[in-house]
Amino acid sequence: MNGMLINTGIVAREPDRTTLVRTVCVREWREALSNKLLVGMTLLPPLVILAAGIIAVGAAAVNPPSERDVQALYAAAPAVQGLDPKEAVQGFIATYFLILFMLIPTVVPLTMAIYSVIGEKSARTLEPLLAAPIGVGELLFAKSLASTVPSVIVTWLAYGIYLGSVKSLGSEAAVKAVTAPRWILAIVIMVPLLTLLSVNLGILISTRVNDVRVAQQIGGLVVVPVVGLGIAQVTGQVVINNESFINFSLLLVTADAAVFWLARLAFQRENILVRWR
C-alpha cells in the first residue's frame, strides 16, 4: 500500500437534493453514452420516424395524388374538402406523422429506464448506491429524470427538424397543420407526460424482471394507446381537436401520478436488496 491513512476530519452528510439529482443524472448519461447498443436503440426510432415523415411529405409535394386518393382523403377527413387536393394530402400526411412523433417519447425513454434499473441489478451496483445517505424516493426521481430529459430533448429536436423540413418541402396547408396550436401543445405538454409515463412504467417493470428484452416486450405495450389513437384518427373514428387533447393530457397526468406511486412502492431499499433477484 502506498502511503498511510491520515485522519482528514471529513464529515459525510446527506447531499442536497439538487446535487444528488444532478450527480445521478450525469452518471446515468455517461453510462448510457458508453453503451453503444443503448445509444443505437434510443436513436433509431426517432431517426426512422423523422426520415419517413420527411420523405412522405416531400413525396406528396412532388407527386400529385390520384383521384382515388383524394376521394379517400375527403371521406376520412371531411374538414379538408375544398382545399387543393395536393395541399390537402400534404396536410394530412404531415399531421399523421405528428401522431407517430408521439411514439418517440414512449419508446426512447423506456429503453433507457429499463437499462437504468436492470443494468444496476445485473451489475450489483444497487447495494453500494443504497448504502449512501440518500433517499430512495429522490434516487427514483433522479433516475426518472435522467431518462426523461434526453427523450424530451430528442423528441423536441426531431419536431424542430420535421417542422423545418415541412416548411421547406411542404405546402402552406402542411405547415399550418404541423404548427396548429393543439400540436404545439401536444409537443410541449404531452411529450413530457408521455415520457414520464413510459419511464416509470419501465422502472416498475424492471423491478419485476431481470431480462432487458422481456422488460422491453412488456413495456412496449405503452405504445398501444398512441398507435390506437393514430389509427382511430386516420380511419375517422376519432377527431383530434382541442378538447380531446386536453382530455388526453389530463388522463396522462393521472396515469403518470399512479404509475410513479406504484414505482415508488416497488422501489424500497429493503425490497431492492432482499427481494429483487
Add this chain to the structure above:
Amino acid sequence: MQTVLRTDKLTKRFGTLTAVDRVDLDVHEGEVFGYLGPNGAGKTTTLRLLCALIAPTSGGAEVAGFRLGREDTKIRAAVGILTEQPGLYERQSAWDNLVFYGTLYGLTRPTAHAQAERFLRMMGLWDRRTESVVTFSRGMKQKMAIARAALHEPRILFLDEPTTGLDPDAAKTVREFIVALRGEGRTVFLCTHNLDEADRLCDRIAFFSHRVIRIDTPDHLRAELYGRATEFRLMPAPRAEDLARVRAVPGVREAHLENGSIIVEAPDPLRTNPLLVRALLDGGAEIAFVTERKPHLEDVYLRIVEARE
C-alpha cells in the same frame, strides 16, 4: 474504551427464517472486530441491518451514536460498507466512480477530488485512474470498492469478506489497509470466514451462526479452550526423565512428548517457563529452542461450534 456500536437483541426474520436472532454486540472505537461464521449464517444480513439498509424485525441498535430506525440517513453517512460484490460502474473510470460516490456522501467537489486522488494513490491505482473499471483485475476492483467504502472517512467500516478471491499481493494490501485504519482509530467490522485472516487482524472475534455464540479476543479463546502451551525442543530428543522433571515443575497442568519436543500446558507460562528451562538444564538436557504454541483459530472455532451442536 468508547462503544461505537451497540445492538440490543437485534433480530431479523424473513418469513419463517430467523436470519439474525437476538444479537447483542458491543464494538469499541478503534478496534477491528471479527464477525465469523459459516456461509448462510446471517453475517451479510447483520451488516445490512447495521448499515441501515434493511429494518430489524425486533430489537435495536445504536451505530456511531445514531439510533437505528430513527436516524438511518445519519448512520449511512457515518459508516462505510464493502459489499460482497464490488458493485462498481464498470463502463466508467476509477476516478469517476470515486468522485460519484464522494458526491453522494455529501463531500464538496474539491474534497471529493482530493479524497479520490488520495485513495487511488494509496491503493496503487492512480496511474490507471482514467481507465474503465471493466479493464481491472478482480483484486483491483476490490481495492477500488474498499476505497469507495472509506472515501468519506466513516467512523465504522463494514467489510464483507474483503479478501475473498484475491491474490496474495492484493490480499496483503487490503490487510495493510485495515491495519492502517485501526492505527488512526477507526473501527472495522470484519465479516469473514477466513479464520487465519481474522486471527491476524482482529482485536476481538464474535463466532456467529444466526446467534452470537462467543465473543472474545483470539488469545483468550485459545487459552480458555486449549490452555497456553509451550514447546521445548531438545537436542538430542527428550528422554523419559526430562518429561518427568517437567511434570514435577509447579504450575504445569499437562506435559507430553510430540515429534522430538516436550509440549507443556501451563495457565501462567510467564511464571512457569523460566522454571521449566532451569529444570531441564539442571537435568542435563540441551534446549534448542522454546516456542509458544498457538492452536489455529480454526481449531478453536470448530471446538466451539461442535460444543454448541
